[in-house]
Amino acid sequence: MPLRDLLLGLFVIAIWALNIIVIKVGVEELPPLLITTIRFMLVAALLVPFYPVARAQLPFLLLLSVTFGSLHFALLFIGLEHAEAGTGALLVQMGTPFATLLAVVFFKERLGPKRIVGLLLSFAGIAVIAGGPTLPSPLPLTILLLSALGWAISQLLIKRGPPIAPLALAGWVALFAVPQVALGSWLFESGQWQAIKQASWVGWGAIIYTAVMSSIVAYGIWYTLLRRHPINRVIPMTLLTPVFAVGLGALLMGDSLGIHKLIGGGLVVSGIALIVIKFRRAPRLA
Template structure:
């Protein structure tokens, strides 16, 4: 991979890692479901007018908005309100093991010993993380793992669904997710106008960053790389996202780095590496190029 493309890939990884930190900062100033709603509104406004889709693709996009928009993103924002950013970043990476298990069950994919070991290590890492002090209760653990499950289900849907350009997918999923998340915000959160009026640069900056930088700029860079290079040379870079998020959490938010986070994080990342890394060249199916990075 040329140095320019490597730097572009690392830029996308850095944007996604910082996205976890930005969400954590944003939900301090704004209720998480309200912030998610505003994020989706901005993404839809910026992408939908310029990325039309066919009418027969709308039911698929509506379904995906429930799993990827609401289940993944909404629960990610809520979970990060109650957990350290680095811990949240590690737990959300469990989407890859979940997707592997679902592919074995529903798509009859072969697991193999290497991926089985990867699964076991990943789930062992979650057990270690759950025993640490960076999760104040079982609730954020459950929310973040459900967010990861939402990502995993979405990957199977994308793999089997119609071939929709990535930015069109992001825009229309955001559009259909707006009423779902907004309804949740109306039911479970209060004083919306006051929250928006009192939010400072950090809250509104978080909405802008998560919508523009994470959903548009980073995805644009990422799918440009996937068009120019084999998937197995690009996707392994996503392993850097949780590592960098942990480091950024320490530097920017003062997060702790205890033995549970180090040990559990190492197990999770090692397990995911065994799942996604291929030691022998193998032809990738075209659909896998639409794999959505987490967060």
């Protein structure tokens, strides 16, 4: 991979890692479902007019808006309101092991010894993190793991669904998710209008960052890299996202770097590496 593309990939990873911190900052000023609603409105406004889709694809996009929009993103914002940014980033990475298990159950994919070890390491890492003082209370923990499950279900749906341009998918999923999360905000949150009036540039900046930088700029660059290079050279870079997020959480938010988080996070990242990286056998010498 050329140095330029490697730097672009690391730039995307940095955007996604900082996105966890930005969400954490944003939900301190605005209710999580409200900020998610505004984020989706902005993404839809910026993408839908320029990326039309076929009418036959709308039911699939509506389904994906439930799993990806409401189950993943909305629960991520809610969970990060009550968890350290680094811990939340590690928990959400469990989407990869969840997706692996779901593929085995529903699509009869074979695991193989390497991926079995990866799954065991990932879940062992969560168990280690659970023994530490930075783990959120059971409800936010469950919410973040459900967010990871929503991501996993969405990835399997995208893999099996109709071919749709990535930015078109992001825009239309956001559009269909708006009424879902807006209804959730109306039912379960209060003081939305007052929060909007009192929000500082930090809160509005958080919304713009998560919508523009994370959802549009980062994914636009990422899918360009996927078109240029073999998947096995690009996907492993995502393993740096929780590493960057934990570091940024400690640097910018004062999050702790206890032994449980370091060891547990290392196990999670190592397990996911075994799941996503395909090792090639060296050719035999004649």
